Amino acid sequence: MVDANQTFVVVGGGLAGAKAAETLRAEGFTGRVILICDERDHPYERPPLSKGYLIGKDERDSVFVHEPAWYARSDIELHLGQPAVHLDRAARTVRLGDGTVVRYDRLLLATGAEPRRLDIPGTGLAGVHHLRRLAHAERLRGVLASLGRDNGHLVIAGAGWIGLEVAAAARGYGAEVTVVEPEPTPLHGVLGPELGQLFTDLHREHGVRFHFGARLVEITGQDGMVLAVRTDDGEEHPAHAVLAAIGAAPRTALAETAGLALVDRADGGGIAVDASLRTSDPEIFAAGDVAAVASAGPGPRLRVEHWANALHSGPAAARAMLGREVVHDRVPYFFSDQYDLGMEYSGYAPPGSYDQVVCRGDVGKREFVAFWLREGRILAGMNVNVWEVTETVQRLIRSGARPSPEALADPAVPLESLLP
Structure with a gap:
């Protein structure tokens, strides 16, 4: 039975929002959970949109996070096709596009990102x-x-x-x-x-x-x-x-008009949150593509627009909303499939941040692992058509390991042996 004395509202019907709602129930929250989605479809995952579903390999139903009946079974109040248009922090309310006003005790913004538009003549043409x-x-x-x-x-x-x-x-x-x-x-x-x-x-x-x-x-x-x-x-x-x-731009309009702290676009944009995914308002949290997360250590604030971040940050934010001790500091991760090439990338190493790239394996055959290094320290790794190494790559990044480039490049040297 739902306890109506406490209401947690999630704005955003993507993977982060759906997993946050799921986690609230799994962690024993008995209050009202309201999930607001501006699309008419039930919450779904985005990778299939450019992968399996787009190429015709996967069926439409495969993209959804939960079957439709799950929400009612889990006492999740689902508002489909209803954008959140105004956030009143003083009154702790969210107003929807149809005029409905929803009160919250704690709020999660998982509003995601939207495609950047071409600002050139002809964009109104069909096609x-x-x-x-x-x-x-x-x-x-x-x-x-x-x-x-x-x-x-x-x-x-x-x-x-x-x-x-x-x-x-x-x-x-x-x-x-x-x-x-x-x-x-x-x-x-x-x-x-x-x-x-x-x-x-x-x-x-x-x-x-x-x-x-x-x-x-x-x-x-x-x-x-x-x-x-x-x-x-x-x-x-x-x-x-x-x-x-x-590219995509974080959907920060709701947060901006409510006066929440944001990150400058030149630094990646997004809603500024601490390592527990809490915004500048202690009762409001943010997760997924829209959240720019402060590092628990000395690293930069990062906003990550990938599936794994939504998958993990939604549940992390839900636990923080429940008052649990949360430090969301996972190594960024994403994957891609193109033709017969599959790859996984872990870490963060944009041009200018590294001084060396080391590869182990056969680059010509596209079966290798690449590492981006700065002063010998591993910043990121990408495995291409090589599997079951992501966990080790992430441990190498987290550990601050500085293995010799020769050992790193040698497939005969087990990656695990390079951990400090």
């Missing part, structure tokens, strides 16, 4: 797409299949994870693909030039064309439909569809 929501993936899946049947052209703005995964999916359907990217390699801001070239070669082998060092400046059309794109270096590429994959 310009983003990929963030299930509805986007449903549309894009049909578009890719159609392009494949008709030998159509897809232009992707951005060679990040979403751009590359959609490029792989599009080639699987038979569509022609051109990727326009201002940096000299794909994933340049994550992997740097050393490993970015690996993904250039992978996609070129599968027929993807790259146009590096350029940005889209115009999408041209005819009769309201996309016809071509132009870049800032004067090139033109035919296009029947365009995907904007230029």
